[in-house]
Amino acid sequence: xxxxxxxxVLLAAGAAWTQDDLMTSKAVGKDFxxxxxxxxxxxxxxxxxxxxxxxxxxxxxxxxxxIRSVWTPTNLYFLFINHFETQHLKAxxxxxxxxxGLWEYDVSEVFIGHDLQNINVYKEFEVSPQSEWVxxxxxxxxxxxxxxxxxxxxxxxxxxxxxxxxxxxxxQIPWKAIAVxxxxxxxxxxxxxxRIEGKGEGRKYLAWRPVNAPSYHTPEAFGKxxxxx
Numbered sequence: 001x002x003x004x005x006x007x008x009v010l011l012a013a014g015a016a017w018t019q020d021d022l023m024t025s026k027a028v029g030k031d032f033x034x035x036x037x038x039x040x041x042x043x044x045x046x047x048x049x050x051x052x053x054x055x056x057x058x059x060x061x062x063x064x065x066x067i068r069s070v071w072t073p074t075n076l077y078f079l080f081i082n083h084f085e086t087q088h089l090k091a092x093x094x095x096x097x098x099x100x101g102l103w104e105y106d107v108s109e110v111f112i113g114h115d116l117q118n119i120n121v122y123k124e125f126e127v128s129p130q131s132e133w134v135x136x137x138x139x140x141x142x143x144x145x146x147x148x149x150x151x152x153x154x155x156x157x158x159x160x161x162x163x164x165x166x167x168x169x170x171x172q173i174p175w176k177a178i179a180v181x182x183x184x185x186x187x188x189x190x191x192x193x194x195r196i197e198g199k200g201e202g203r204k205y206l207a208w209r210p211v212n213a214p215s216y217h218t219p220e221a222f223g224k225x226x227x228x229x
Contacts, residue, residue, distance in 0.1 A: 020223075021209060021223035021224060022223060022224050022225075022226060023048070023049045023067070023069060023191060023193075023208070023223060023224070023225050023226070024047075024069070024225070024226050024227075024228045025069035025070060025071045025076065025077075025225055025226070025227050025228065026042075026046050026069070026070050026071070026228055026229075027070070027071055027072070027185065027227065027228065027229050028042040028070045028071070028072055029072075030072060031072050031074055031075055031172075034155060034156070034157040034170045034172055035157070035159075035170065036079070036157050036158055036159040036168040036169060036170040037159070037168065038068070038079060038081055038168065042070050043068055043070070043079055046068045046069075046070055046079075047068070048066050048067050048068035048069070048079070048081075049066070049067055049193070049208055050064065050065065050066045050067075051064075051065050051067075051193070051206055051207065051208045052064045052065070052206070053206065053207065053210065054204070054205055054206060054207060054210075055205050055207050055210060055211050055212070055213065055214065055216070056210055056212055057210035057212070060204050060205075060206055062083065062084070062085040063082070063083055063084055063085065063195065063197055063204050063206055064083045065080060065081065065082050065083070065108075065193075065195050065206055066080070066081040067079065067080050067081075067193050067208065068081075069225065071175075071183060071227055073175070073182065073183055074174065074175060075172050075173060075174055075175060076112075076172075076173045076174075076175060076178060076183070077170065077171065077172055077173070078108075078110055078169075078170070078171045078173075078193075079168070079169070079170050079171075080108040080127075080168065080169040080170075080193075080195070081166060081168055082108060082166060082167045082168070082169065082195060082197075083165060083166055084106070084165050084166070084167060084197055085165065085197070085198070086197065086198045086202070087106050087129060087160075087167075087197070087198075088105050088106050088197070088198050088199040088203075089105055089106060089128065089129060089130055090102070090104075090105045090128065090130070090132065093128070093130035093131070093132050094132065095130065095131040095132050095133065095156075098133065098134050098135065098148070098151075099128070099132040099133065099134055100134065100148060102126050102128055102132055102133070102134045103126060103134075103196060105128055105196075106128060106129055106167075106195075106196060106197050106198070107126045107127065107128050107195065107196050108126070108127050108169040108171075108193075108194075108195055109124065109125065109126045109193065109194040109195065109196070109216065110124070110125045110126075110171065110173075110191070110193060111123070111124050111125075111138075111191065111192045111193075111194070111216065111217075111219075111222065112125075112178055112189050112190065112191050112225065113189060113190040113191075113219065113222070114178055114179035114180065114181075114189055114190075115190075116188060116190060119190060119219040119220060119222070120138075120139060120140035120141050120219060121138065121139050121140075121141075122138050122190060122219060122222075123135065123136065123137060123138065123152065123177065123178055124136040124138055124146075125152070125154055125156075125171055125173060127156040127158060127169045127171055128158065129158050129160050129167040129169070130158065131156060131157050131158045133154065133156045134148070135150065135151065135152040135154050135177075136148055136150065137150035138217070140217065140219070145217075152173060152174065152177035152178075153174050153177065154171060154172060154173045154174070154177065155171070155172040156169065156170065156171045156172070157169075157170050158170075183227060184227065185227055185228060185229055186226070186227065186228075187226070187227045188224050188225070188226050188227075189224065189225045190219065190222045190223075190224060190225075191208075191222055191223055191224055191225040192207065192208055192209050192211070192216070192219075192221070192222040192223060193207070193208035193209075194206060194207050194208070194216050208223065209221055209222060209223040
């Protein structure tokens with residue numbers, strides 16, 4: 001498959017993929033400590049994707065989100081830059097072990113799958129503004145469809161700038177938790193990126209690629225991630 005810098009179409013699982021559906025992850029020389037700081041380390045010159053829209057593509061005010069990605073042969077990294085109006089946080093946060101039900105609070109989410117044909121199989125990673133996390137092995141063809149006891153050995157950290165109402169979230173995900181083959185330039189993955197903010201009637205659900213459904217678990221609407229140099 002040949003990458004073209006401007007207009008191109010990717011065909012997978014019977015769907016057409018356009019430039020708007022593609023995010024790139026830039027190769028960096030080595031793994032690095034997590035700081036959740038877009039001005040440090042490899043993040044400074046990385047172009048990401050943005051969303052200010054909800055599950056159906058509707059505008060969501062006050063919660064613009066930028067997401068960047070880099071990779072090494074060992075790990076895949078994501079950085080979320082989340083503008084917010086309100087925060088809904090879990091009491092007594094615990095970042096040393098998995099937090100089941102974290103999606104009931106404010107989170108940044110990565111859904112990623114290595115199999116371009118079997119779209120029902122993918123991994124889910126969530127992190128809160130308090131550095132809580134949950135990782136899930138998803139197979140929609142099974143019941144239950146989620147294995148929450150699965151362990152990816154991911155690392156995550158968050159940092160909140162209350163003065164400017166921005167919270168930063170950084171994830172380090174081992175490749176062996178995502179894919180069966182080693183990472184290489186040009187490799188493609190199925191991907192969608194989400195956020196949840198607030199509670200009650202004013203709760204916000206943001207999506208990079210609109211799913212046009214109540215559930216984020218709509219893999220036929222995912223975009224793609226491509227590894228680049």
